[in-house]
Amino acid sequence: xxxxxxxxxxxxxxxxNEKAEKKRxxxxxxxxxxxxxxxxxxxxxxxxxxxxxLKIARDSVIAxxxxxxxxxxxxxxxxxxxxxxxxxxxxxxxxEEAGNWKEIQTKTINDIGWSALFRIEDWDTTKDIxxxxxxxxxxxxxxxxxxxxxxxxxxxxxxxxCNSNKDRGMRENYVRNINHQDPDVIFFAGDQSYDHTExxxxxxxxxxxxxxTFRNRPAITIPDDHxxxxxxxxxxxxxxxxxxxxxxxxxxxHPEYVKMVxxxxxxxxxxxxxxxxxxxxxxxxYTNLTLGGIDFAIIEDRKFKSGPEGKIPQQGPRPDHIxxxxxxxxxxxxxxxxxxxxxxxxxxxxxxxxxxxxxxxxLSQTGFCGGAHxxxxxxxxxxxxxxxxxxxxxxxxxxxxxxxxxGAIHIAGDQHLATVIKQGIDEFGDGPWAFIVxxxxxxxxxxxxxxxxxxxxxxxxxxxxxPWTGDYLDGFNNKISMMAYVNPESNSKGGGYGLIRFxxxxxxxxFECWPRYVDVTQAKAQQFEGWPITVSLKP
Numbered sequence: 159x160x161x162x163x164x165x166x167x168x169x170x171x172x173x174x175n176e177k178a179e180k181k182r183x184x185x186x187x188x189x190x191x192x193x194x195x196x197x198x199x200x201x202x203x204x205x206x207x208x209x210x211x212l213k214i215a216r217d218s219v220i221a222x223x224x225x226x227x228x229x230x231x232x233x234x235x236x237x238x239x240x241x242x243x244x245x246x247x248x249x250x251x252x253x254e255e256a257g258n259w260k261e262i263q264t265k266t267i268n269d270i271g272w273s274a275l276f277r278i279e280d281w282d283t284t285k286d287i288x289x290x291x292x293x294x295x296x297x298x299x300x301x302x303x304x305x306x307x308x309x310x311x312x313x314x315x316x317x318x319x320c321n322s323n324k325d326r327g328m329r330e331n332y333v334r335n336i337n338h339q340d341p342d343v344i345f346f347a348g349d350q351s352y353d354h355t356e357x358x359x360x361x362x363x364x365x366x367x368x369x370x371t372f373r374n375r376p377a378i379t380i381p382d383d384h385x386x387x388x389x390x391x392x393x394x395x396x397x398x399x400x401x402x403x404x405x406x407x408x409x410x411x412h413p414e415y416v417k418m419v420x421x422x423x424x425x426x427x428x429x430x431x432x433x434x435x436x437x438x439x440x441x442x443x444y445t446n447l448t449l450g451g452i453d454f455a456i457i458e459d460r461k462f463k464s465g466p467e468g469k470i471p472q473q474g475p476r477p478d479h480i481x482x483x484x485x486x487x488x489x490x491x492x493x494x495x496x497x498x499x500x501x502x503x504x505x506x507x508x509x510x511x512x513x514x515x516x517x518x519x520x521l522s523q524t525g526f527c528g529g530a531h532x533x534x535x536x537x538x539x540x541x542x543x544x545x546x547x548x549x550x551x552x553x554x555x556x557x558x559x560x561x562x563x564x565g566a567i568h569i570a571g572d573q574h575l576a577t578v579i580k581q582g583i584d585e586f587g588d589g590p591w592a593f594i595v596x597x598x599x600x601x602x603x604x605x606x607x608x609x610x611x612x613x614x615x616x617x618x619x620x621x622x623x624x625p626w627t628g629d630y631l632d633g634f635n636n637k638i639s640m641m642a643y644v645n646p647e648s649n650s651k652g653g654g655y656g657l658i659r660f661x662x663x664x665x666x667x668x669f670e671c672w673p674r675y676v677d678v679t680q681a682k683a684q685q686f687e688g689w690p691i692t693v694s695l696k697p
Contacts, residue, residue: 185243186269190412193387197272197358201240208326209359210366212240217296220249221362222369223289225303226376228428228447232281232303235426236265236291237365238272240358246294251276253303254288271358271418275425302374306450307342311663313450314339316371317656319347319382319523319571320597321364329367332598332655335678336371339657342450344371347571347595348382348523350423352602355387355411357419378447378456379423382523382572386419387411390478390545392465393458395499396437399465405477405544407465413438427456431505436461444502446509451662453516455509455566459523459547462499466544469495473541480542480633487542487635490549497553503560510564517660517667517695518566525570525594526554528632529577529640532606539610542633546573551634558583561590565697567667568592569658575605576644576652576671578691582637586617586629591693593669595656596644596686600674604646615640622688642671642688649686650674660695668692 188198196204196212204212219241225234236249247267252259265274283306290300307313316336336344346368351360371377383391387410388399394407404410417440424443435441442461447454467477470490474481480490498506510518528548532539547554558581561568568581568590576596581589607626609615615628619641627640646652650673657670671689672678 182243188270189414193355193411193415194358196356197240202242207359209353209356210363212359214239219297220291220293220299222365223291223299223301224372224377224426226378226426226428226447227281227283227303230281230283232278233426234276236274237422238267238293239362240272249274250292252290252292271422273422304375308450310450312659312661313452314341314657314659315343315345316341317345317347317569317595317658318598319595320349320574322599322602323352324602325599331674333370335672338679341657344375344377345521346379348380349384350379351385354384357385361422378427378521380456380523381419381423383460386416391460392463393461394465395462396440401467405465405467413440416440432501444505448516451516452660453513453518455506455520457498457502457520457522462496462502464495478544479540481540483541491551495550495553497547497550498557503556506560510560517662517665518564520561520566520568522570524572525592526558526581527579527636527638528634529579529594530573530575530605531608534603548632548634548636551636554636555583558589565695566590571595573605574600574603575607577607578641578669580639580641582639586637587639593656593658596652596654598653600646600651600653604652606645607640607643624688641691644671644686665695666692667695
């Protein structure tokens with residue numbers, strides 16, 4: 159009898175819970191319906207998904223916080239899991255003072271993307287300050303806002319990109335290595351998400367994988383094409399793309415989805431240089447961040463870039479792939495084509511002329527040349543790839559001239575192929591140094607540096623056994639000097655990360671490139687062949 163009554167009670171309880179769930183009504187209805195479906199509207203009615211469990215314990219609804227401090231302004235984004243309609247829509251920021259927690263700000267959570275932004279001016283940058291984000295009575299996330307390391311002679315930044323969903327596991331090797339090397343800031347150059355139409359779930363997964371690297375240090379994250387749901391992006395100032403693959407330029411998905419992605423990934427960056435939206439009301443985030451005597455310009459490679467389709471002669475089966483090695487490169491460098499756009503060129507001009515005592519670094523999504531010959535598999539040799547920033551050549555030249563004038567180096571990702579290149583503008587070697595860091599996971603769409611004649615170029619790098627270094631023309635006739643590269647036959651299939659150390663005394667930068675599966679805590683840990691490389695930042 160007792161067991162019968164207990165069974166009846168359980169059935170009734172489950173029935174009540176089921177009725178309660180059915181009565182739930184979303185507080186916000188998303189303006190889109192075909193993207194981010196796992197996290198919008200009545201998300202609790204969705205089936206299990208392969209990305210991440212969204213129906214977590216309610217004392218764990220704060221997934222992570224991510225922050226920067228620049229010009230004595232703290233900007234910290236709180237990222238939450240989706241909330242039920244009956245749960246509070248505010249989140250609180252507390253700091254520790256003399257052993258006690260003090261609430262300093264409360265913000266409203268946006269149901270589209272489930273994030274909230276704290277912004278605190280006049281932040282004390284002279285000391286480490288513990289923080290915690292709180293929701294309700296039990297959910298919290300704790301971390302450390304680091305003091306500005308401006309008195310240190312060396313400042314370092316870890317740089318990563320391309321977090322492929324071909325491997326959905328955790329990133330323990332990266333977390334261990336990066337925390338052991340203890341960089342002052344961490345930079346994610348794009349493609350934090352490869353689940354094109356489910357950014358919130360994928361962004362939460364990324365946070366779980368990497369939050370122990372940015373819980374206690376500032377982080378710069380910028381979205382790239384996969385993050386906003388496209389295989390490639392030529393933004394063309396925010397127009398609507400209507401062609402499969404978007405080579406016509408513009409954005410494929412609803413502008414509110416794009417804005418959500420950028421809000422979640424970039425709201426914690428310093429305020430934009432010029433916040434004027436582009437078409438469809440899509441925002442911008444290009445800006446600069448000063449830390450430890452280093453001035454980082456953060457730019458948007460693809461937001462203003464022209465799409466190739468219908469604008470240039472097609473030289474292959476796709477508008478963005480040139481297969482004909484005999485084509486005339488000048489035939490695709492036409493008036494009216496844009497790379498960074500006038501707004502970002504104005505920004506780089508102003509940035510380069512200011513803060514003269516700082517070492518200068520440009521951070522962006524991809525490289526300013528065609529740094530790969532083979533794409534995806536060994537049978538797919540491309541003469542030129544219009545997704546790279548080697549095109550349009552006139553736009554590339556304008557960008558490199560300003561980076562060089564600022565005395566800056568360039569750090570980016572995207573290419574699934576780590577390289578160190580000395581860019582050439584008019585002559586070989588007269589442009590800035592560029593370090594393209596490897597993919598986090600390189601088991602998908604690898605690329606190779608593999609000259610067709612399999613010969614070294616003039617002035618090869620004598621400090622490496624890599625066979626194909628030296629001066630080359632890329633597929634756009636841009637001058638480049640290849641110093642090191644990581645083809646996917648190498649350790650970790652070419653996957654890994656970059657670490658850049660800036661010596662403020664000698665005004666030098668040292669590029670390090672670490673394989674994914676190397677344990678840097680071990681004395682015999684080896685970088686990829688060709689690294690480290692030290693370059694001068696002196697004018």
